[in-house]
Each structure stands twice: as C-alpha cells, then as structure tokens.
Amino acid sequence: MDHRARLLDEYFGLLDGEMTIGEHKISDLAATYGTPLYIYDASILRHRLAILRDAVPDRVDIYFSIKANPNPAVASIFVTEGAGVEIASGAEFLRARDAGCPSSRILFAGPGKTAAELAMVIEHGIGEIHVESDDEITRLIEIGRPVHVAVRVNPLAEASGGAMRMGGQASPFGIDEERVEEVIQRVQEAPNLTFSGLHMFAGTQILKADVLVGQWRHALELAIRISESVGLPIAQLDLGGGLGVPYFSNEKPLDLDVVTELSSALFAELGDHPAIADTQIVLEPGRFLAGPGGIYVGRATTVKKSRDKTFVVTDAGMHHHLAASGNLGQVIKRDYPVINVSRAGESHDMAATVVGPLCTPLDTLARKGTMPAQTATGDLIAILQSGAYGLSASPVGFLSQPMPAEVLIDGASHKQIRKPGTYEQPLTGLPR
Ligand SMILES: Cc1ncc(COP(=O)(O)O)c(C=O)c1O
Structure with a gap:
C-alpha cells in the first residue's frame, strides 16, 4: 500500500x-x-493525544504547541482533554486563552519575547516563562511581578536527529548548557523570580523512536547534573516537542510501541533518581498532535x-x-x-x-x-x-x-x- x-x-x-x-x-x-x-x-485530533498519552509514562504532562495550529477551536480540542498549551508570542497567549486554557497551564518559550508580551502574560498569571537570554531575565526583573521561570537549555552535545537541527552549536534558542548554572543563580537572586525547571528542545520532525528517547535521556541526565550542582530541585522538566509525522512516501510513522519500550526503560533507570523523582515531566508537541x-x-x-x-x-x-x-x-x-x-x-x-x-x-x-x-x-x-x-x-x-x-x-x-x-x-x- x-x-x-x-x-x-x-x-x-x-x-x-x-x-x-x-x-x-x-x-x-x-x-x-x-x-x-x-x-x-476533532476525533483524529483527540485520537492523536490519546495515543501519545498511552505511549509515554504516566508522569508526562502534555502541552499542545499552539504554533502548529493557532486556531482556538483546534487547540480547544486538546485543552478540553486536559492538555496545557505552549506559546511563542503574546497573540498565541490570547489564542490559548480563547481555547479555554487556564493561564496557569500556559508555558511561554521563544527567543524574542518583548517586554510588552511578558508584561501582558504575567499580568494574566501565566504558568511559566522559559527564559532564553540574559536580556530576557533583565526584562522580567524590571517588570518586577512574581513569575515562575524555567531555563531553556541549548544542549552542548548535538542531541539532534530531526530535520531541523538545534543543539551542539551556537543558537539564538536557549541558554548554552555551559552557562546554565550561572543563569539559574541569577534567577534565584532576583526577588520576583522563582526558578522552576529546565526546558530542552533539540529538533523537529523526529521519526525515529531511539533518536527521540535519546534526546529525552540527555535531558534527564542534564536535569540530574544541574540539580545536583545548584542544589535545587527541578520542579518541571520540559522535554520539548519534535515528534514527527510522515509526509513523504519514504517516511515511516514514529513507532509508538518503541517509544513506550525505550521511555519506560529510561524512566525505570533514571526517573527515581532523587534529583528528579518529584519532577513534573512535560512534552510539548505540535505537529504530532495536529498534523x-x-x-x-x-x-x-x-x-x-x-x-x-x-x-x-x-x-x-x-x-x-x-x-x-x-x-x-x-x-x-x-x-x-x-x-x-x-x-x-x-x-x-x-x-x-x-x-x-x-x-x-x-x-x-x-x-x-x-x-x-x-x-x-x-x-x-x-x-x-x-x-x-x-x-x-x-x-x-x-x-x-x-x-x-x-x-x-x-x-x-x-x-x-x-x-x-x-x-x-x-x-x-x-x-x-
Ligand atoms: C520551543 C518549541 N516547542 C515545541 C515546538 C513544536 O515542535 P513540533 O511541532 O515539532 O512538535 C517548537 C517548534 O518549533 C518549539 O520551537
């Protein structure tokens, strides 16, 4: 066929x-x-969320990356089923809210968040900001209102494998892995910021289960190492999105059975480590859910x-x-x-x-x-x-x-x- x-x-x-x-x-x-x-x-959209939930360990919380499809009626299908929403702009925040998503279930990532966008989402009580630069932290400190902050990491090793490679190189996305401790320190010292976790997103359109779960492994190991070195718990670890769908005749769907097998083994090995035993794990796919x-x-x-x-x-x-x-x-x-x-x-x-x-x-x-x-x-x-x-x-x-x-x-x-x-x-x- x-x-x-x-x-x-x-x-x-x-x-x-x-x-x-x-x-x-x-x-x-x-x-x-x-x-x-x-x-x-709607039934295909719901089905995609359901099969992904079934495939990953129970402790994984799924957020819909609304950049994949910002129509609130589409996003609301996932929100109604309990998904949070990952946004990348102030307008996407309003789309997510129109989809019925509570502010506390919205995460904001992206390299160019403006002061106006940040002020607006914080005013509305956004769940978490994923900071990607020192400038952004300065803006958050200047805004002065309390907010939870996770640090997006630009990984040192090339943890890639999707069509779009991110990681292991200079990047506008995230904080270089070698500077993460220093940046967490700064977040900790800011009176209005609460450090809440780490975010890794290394590539999109990943169709190979071993590559995907290999990236998750990298994220878990990093979280353990950083938690130990800064002496702080990682409340939330965002593994990113990037789960692919087959577009072309030479592509095969991501094998969810293999994802289950490999991710169960990964969490059995590392998931109970004291540094991350209580960490909320997040996935934020767009394409896989909506495509x-x-x-x-x-x-x-x-x-x-x-x-x-x-x-x-x-x-x-x-x-x-x-x-x-x-x-x-x-x-x-x-x-x-x-x-x-x-x-x-x-x-x-x-x-x-x-x-x-x-x-x-x-x-x-x-x-x-x-x-x-x-x-x-x-x-x-x-x-x-x-x-x-x-x-x-x-x-x-x-x-x-x-x-x-x-x-x-x-x-x-x-x-x-x-x-x-x-x-x-x-x-x-x-x-x-
Ligand atoms: C930070 C972040 N999260 C999630 C996604 C969603 O990626 P995908 O649709 O490949 O799952 C993207 C896509 O660019 C992204 O930049």
Whole structure:
C-alpha cells in the first residue's frame, strides 16, 4: 500500500467513489463553505493525544504547541482533554486563552519575547516563562511581578536527529548548557523570580523512536547534573516537542510501541533518581498532535497539458500551505500526499503536476504527483497531513488571495472556525 492509500485507510473513508472525512463527504463541506478550505476532524485530533498519552509514562504532562495550529477551536480540542498549551508570542497567549486554557497551564518559550508580551502574560498569571537570554531575565526583573521561570537549555552535545537541527552549536534558542548554572543563580537572586525547571528542545520532525528517547535521556541526565550542582530541585522538566509525522512516501510513522519500550526503560533507570523523582515531566508537541487531523482542500480550476506534462491548476496554493509547496525549510522538495477527492476510489496512475494559482513556479503542490486519468476541472483535490504548520506558516498576504475558511467537524456536526476572506478584505481575522 502506498503512503497516500495508507493515510486514506487510517484516517478517512470512501463513499460513492469520493473521499470522506469523519461522517462527511468532503464535497458537501466544500459546497457549504467554498474552496479553498482547511478541514479538521476533532476525533483524529483527540485520537492523536490519546495515543501519545498511552505511549509515554504516566508522569508526562502534555502541552499542545499552539504554533502548529493557532486556531482556538483546534487547540480547544486538546485543552478540553486536559492538555496545557505552549506559546511563542503574546497573540498565541490570547489564542490559548480563547481555547479555554487556564493561564496557569500556559508555558511561554521563544527567543524574542518583548517586554510588552511578558508584561501582558504575567499580568494574566501565566504558568511559566522559559527564559532564553540574559536580556530576557533583565526584562522580567524590571517588570518586577512574581513569575515562575524555567531555563531553556541549548544542549552542548548535538542531541539532534530531526530535520531541523538545534543543539551542539551556537543558537539564538536557549541558554548554552555551559552557562546554565550561572543563569539559574541569577534567577534565584532576583526577588520576583522563582526558578522552576529546565526546558530542552533539540529538533523537529523526529521519526525515529531511539533518536527521540535519546534526546529525552540527555535531558534527564542534564536535569540530574544541574540539580545536583545548584542544589535545587527541578520542579518541571520540559522535554520539548519534535515528534514527527510522515509526509513523504519514504517516511515511516514514529513507532509508538518503541517509544513506550525505550521511555519506560529510561524512566525505570533514571526517573527515581532523587534529583528528579518529584519532577513534573512535560512534552510539548505540535505537529504530532495536529498534523494528521487536518486536510487542505482546493478545486481544480484548469487541467491542461504543456508539452509532455499534465498540470492540474487549483485554487489552493502555497499562500495557504507553504510547507506543502516544499518552501518551508525543506532542502529536498518532496510531495505531500495529494489526492483527487472527487475520484478517490479511482487509481491515481496519471503523472500530474499539481499547482496553485500564484504567478510563480514555487507554487507547486505536487511535483511528481499522480492523479486519476479522468481528472477534470471542478474536481476537489486534498493535501493530507495538513493540520500543523499549514495556514499559520504561510505567506497569506501574497497576491492578495483571500484567506481560506477553516472548518471543524466533530461526529455529525460541522462548523466554520474561520471566516474566509473576501476580495474586499482578503485577510480577515479569527472570529473572537
Ligand atoms: C520551543 C518549541 N516547542 C515545541 C515546538 C513544536 O515542535 P513540533 O511541532 O515539532 O512538535 C517548537 C517548534 O518549533 C518549539 O520551537
């Protein structure tokens, strides 16, 4: 079974030859809400959180990294199930609150927090700030209000393995491991700051369980060493996010059974060490939780041949989904799983290049795509694995193309969770 067929089988369905999501024909949702549109399935989102919880030791508390999908209705699915929220900006703080997350369950990481953002989140009683620089500590001291502070560590060893490497090198993220004790000392001495823990985040899109748990090991060992050297308990240890999802045909899903096996062994070995026996362990994934539960759907506006190639031109494009066009940090541009929704039951064996409406060859959604031979103008085309780093990680102002609608389905219900833009006002905000 190819990658696309596997995803179709695992998360979606077929009715009258068309692809369905949950109980809904995608064509019905497209008729109601228009295209292009993002559709999220609450039951897949809940399922992702549930399988992750099952896979890791009970003492792990999960926070949703809201940068992966800042729509409050999406985040609220995780919050309702008890997840906290990790934010990276003042606006994300308000999104998390709109999602129903109590301030005390919100963590703020990120290298460029401004005084205004910090003052606002502290005013609202944020749970914890993860400091990443000396300047930031100075700002917190100047704000003068009590707040819990964890130190984000830029690891000394290259604890990496995700597509994006962080750690072992100079970095704008976190405090260099060799300076952590000194920085904790400063936090301790500040009258309004309470040192509460450490945060490690070494890479994203990790698909190998041994690499992931290897990073967790590094974090636990570091926490033990730092706790002993500064003589303080580590109330909370944030292991970061970074759990991957398979986008490309050469990728395999993260094996959660192996994660369970390796993490149980790790916690059996180190978890009861007196330095961290009472430490709250945190994971803050974004992509793993939100990615598989969302699809981006467009309609073919043109099917044309040029020389030896067939092009399917859609009203969906990189302005709403930069990652699927291969332009969000990918070194090698590979195709996301793309499917003809209207003919999902037909074999996709015609080579086709799927492109968006923008006047640039960058706006390509499938370079080596395949579509059913009968693919025609009017067909609906979906990009799977699009619930994370889709709309919010895209150049939405480009060519003044209107924002797409976003729709959340939950069982038989469906609701619009973002109004689409219009020609008059292409970039509308979230309803608040
Ligand atoms: C500090 C921090 N935490 C969590 C995440 C979420 O990463 P992922 O979506 O790969 O789980 C990121 C992503 O950049 C991050 O920077």
